Amino acid sequence: MGRKRKGRDISGWLVVDKPAGMTSTSVVNKVRWAFNAKKAGHAGTLDPDATGVLAVALGEATKTVPYITDALKAYTFTVRLGQATNTDDAEGEIIAQSESRPSDEEIKAALGQFVGDIMQVPPKFSAVKIDGERAYKLARDGEDVELAARPLWVEELLMIEREDDDHVTLEMTCGKGGYVRSIARDLGAALGCYGHVRELRRIWSGPFDASEGLSIEKIDEMAKQPELDTHLRPLEEGLADLPEVKATPEGTVRLRNGNPGMVLAHDIEYGEECWASYEGEAVAVGIFKAGELHPSRVFVKSEDL
Structure with missing residues (x-):
């Protein structure tokens, strides 16, 4: 007989407002510990430096995870224009630069090519598997990683703010499997100036909104207490679509x-x-x-x- 998993049989969804600098797996482990739950999982990985909605399922709600993973999601993100990095975000090494800067009108005109059914090449530093190995591990080992393009549905991509010549903030609504870092990289290429993600936040995922999310600090504060259970949402919300x-x-x-x-x-x-x-x-x-x-x-x- 296998070992019986310890913890409570508790089911439902907890919406977490993930902080920057924490992996999605670490958030799930924190939630499982705080609820003393037997089983937990999340619906859609966020990069460690990204913030916003991470929907964590407990118990029977884990059976509804695929329906949240497949649901539309929305992100706001700031693109640093004029620089390409090897990770397509601010954590990577700068590998190319340009003095060229597009106008607001040029940026808005370029966004159209990233809306609808598009093909997207994931970042080399991503969790995509190549012959059983994660792409990011191969890239860290110095291997020249070649990733195949994959389809993505982008419902909307809007320019929200132009902070200065070097930065533009966008909002994207997309389907499963979208890489915001790839959008920033490819937009920079289309504009002839390079680009990478400086900041990224998931503002909603399916029925779950960042404004309803609990911070890690709040989860720590209420851990192992009945008050925390009141923030658990029914598993049926994972079936909203x-x-x-x-x-x-x-x-x-x-x-x-x-x-x-x-x-x-x-x-x-x-x-x-x-x-x-x-x-x-x-x-x-x-x-x-x-x-x-x-x-x-x-x-x-x-x-x-």
């Missing part, structure tokens, strides 16, 4: 056992992914077929935890 159907009492029993169960649905198409609830609590996620939900993920009833 999926349509909801209502399970019948009999259907609920079948779904909780991993079998197809009868649901009441309106405007749901055959083969569509959705989630079933019973008396306000998530029962399962699955595919709707002819009046039944065929479950792919089943949630343990809260009182059974």
